[in-house]
Each structure stands twice: as structure tokens, then as C-alpha cells.
Amino acid sequence: MRTHACNLLCGAGKYAKESTWTCDTIPVFTKIQKHYTAEELFSDWETRGWITELTRGTHLVITGGEPLILERQEQLIPFLKMLKDPFIEVETNGTICPSPALNTHIAQYNVSPKLTSSGMPKAMRFVPEVIQWHCQNPRSFFKFVVTNKEDVRDLTNTYITPFNIPLNRVWLMPGAATRKTLLELQPTIAQLAKESGMNFCSRLHILLYDQTTGV
Numbered sequence: 001m002r003t004h005a006c007n008l009l010c011g012a013g014k015y016a017k018e019s020t021w022t023c024d025t026i027p028v029f030t031k032i033q034k035h036y037t038a039e040e041l042f043s044d045w046e047t048r049g050w051i052t053e054l055t056r057g058t059h060l061v062i063t064g065g066e067p068l069i070l071e072r073q074e075q076l077i078p079f080l081k082m083l084k085d086p087f088i089e090v091e092t093n094g095t096i097c098p099s100p101a102l103n104t105h106i107a108q109y110n111v112s113p114k115l116t117s118s119g120m121p122k123a124m125r126f127v128p129e130v131i132q133w134h135c136q137n138p139r140s141f142f143k144f145v146v147t148n149k150e151d152v153r154d155l156t157n158t159y160i161t162p163f164n165i166p167l168n169r170v171w172l173m174p175g176a177a178t179r180k181t182l183l184e185l186q187p188t189i190a191q192l193a194k195e196s197g198m199n200f201c202s203r204l205h206i207l208l209y210d211q212t213t214g215v
């Protein structure tokens with residue numbers, strides 16, 4: 001489930017000149033296709049057979065944009081209450097805490113805090129109390145998008161060391177938007193993960209579909 005809008009604008013607009021990469025989902029999450037009430041969405045998913053899939057163990061991954069924008073949290077809760085407790089993951093940039101009411105529905109947080117290379121000012125992308133909340137939550141895992149050693153130094157100095165984040169809860173992901181650049185970059189990032197003791201993950205959707213969206 002991709003929700004509309006984000007509180008950051010990584011590598012885009014006036015932040016482009018300070019960044020080494022650009023968020024590839026901005027064109028997708030800024031395009032509103034339809035507003036749904038909780039009832040309309042449930043009915044649509046029932047018709048597609050997705051409610052049945054969720055009861056059979058399929059994970060629901062809520063992403064964005066930023067799904068924890070406060071207005072979005074309020075809109076999500078009535079819908080999540082209608083589901084029969086499936087395994088729900090939230091992908092978040094780690095700048096906004098989930099409300100207690102939303103948190104009761106979430107099984108896992110995939111937290112992707114942004115680095116200097118995103119071009120975003122630190123005051124916008126770094127919210128210590130939210131990072132602290134996720135550190136204390138055993139259901140939160142951290143995923144950093146990196147392109148070089150400098151990024152790994154940055155994430156270590158800004159997040160890992162100050163918050164004492166266990167490395168087995170940290171993943172490095174190559175910052176690449178096309179299959180070609182991903183294939184070129186990922187051996188370097190895998191090596192950085194090995195050297196630093198962190199986990200490595202690729203970008204499966206790009207390996208499979210390159211830049212095609214909606215698949």
C-alpha cells in the first residue's frame with residue numbers, strides 16, 4: 001500500500017544540488033489516483049481477493065511517501081481495524097513516531113533514516129527522539145541507502161554510534177535507480193557491509209522490473 005505525500009523531498013527540488021541521489025518514488029506518490037474511505041478500500045481489496053491473501057499470511061507493507069505523516073496515520077487506523085491482524089510492515093524515514101493507536105497494528109518497522117547525501121537539511125531529516133523510539137522497539141529494523149564509504153561513515157557517526165544500534169538490526173542498500181547502476185554498485189556496497197559488520201540487501205524490484213512502476 002503506497003500512501004500519498006512525504007515530509008521530505010530527497011534529492012529533488014531545491015535539495016537536488018546537495019544530494020548524490022534522487023527519491024525515485026516522488027513521481028509515484030505525488031500522483032493521487034483515488035481517495036478511499038476505509039470501507040471503500042476494504043471492499044476493493046475484498047473484490048481483488050487480497051483480504052483472503054492477508055489471512056493466509058501475505059504481509060501488508062505500508063510505504064509512501066511517508067506513511068506516518070499524522071494525517072495519514074489517522075486515515076490508516078480505521079482501515080487496519082477492519083483487517084484480521086495480518087502481519088503489517090511500515091516503511092518510514094524515521095522522522096515521525098507512530099501513535100500508540102497505530103502501533104498496536106504494526107508487526108515491523110523498516111526505518112530508513114536519511115543521510116547528508118539525501119540533500120535534506122539535518123534539522124529536517126534527523127529527529128533523535130524518533131530514532132531513540134525505534135532503537136528501543138525490537139520490532140524496528142534500520143535500512144540505509146548508501147552509494148560509497150562516506151555514506152557509511154556518516155550513518156555510523158550520526159546513528160549507529162550515538163544510539164548504540166546493534167549491527168544485526170542494520171541493512172545497507174545500494175542507492176541506485178536503474179538495473180544497470182544497481183548491478184554496477186552492489187558489489188561495492190556488499191563489501192562495505194561485510195567490512196562494517198552490517199547486513200546487505202539489494203533492490204529486488206529494480207532487479208526484476210528496472211524502472212517500471214505499478215507492477
Ligand code: SF4
Pocket residue numbers: 006007008009010023024025026064065066093114
Ligand atoms: S523520505 Fe523516502 S519517500 Fe520521502 S522523499 Fe525521501 S526517499 Fe522519497
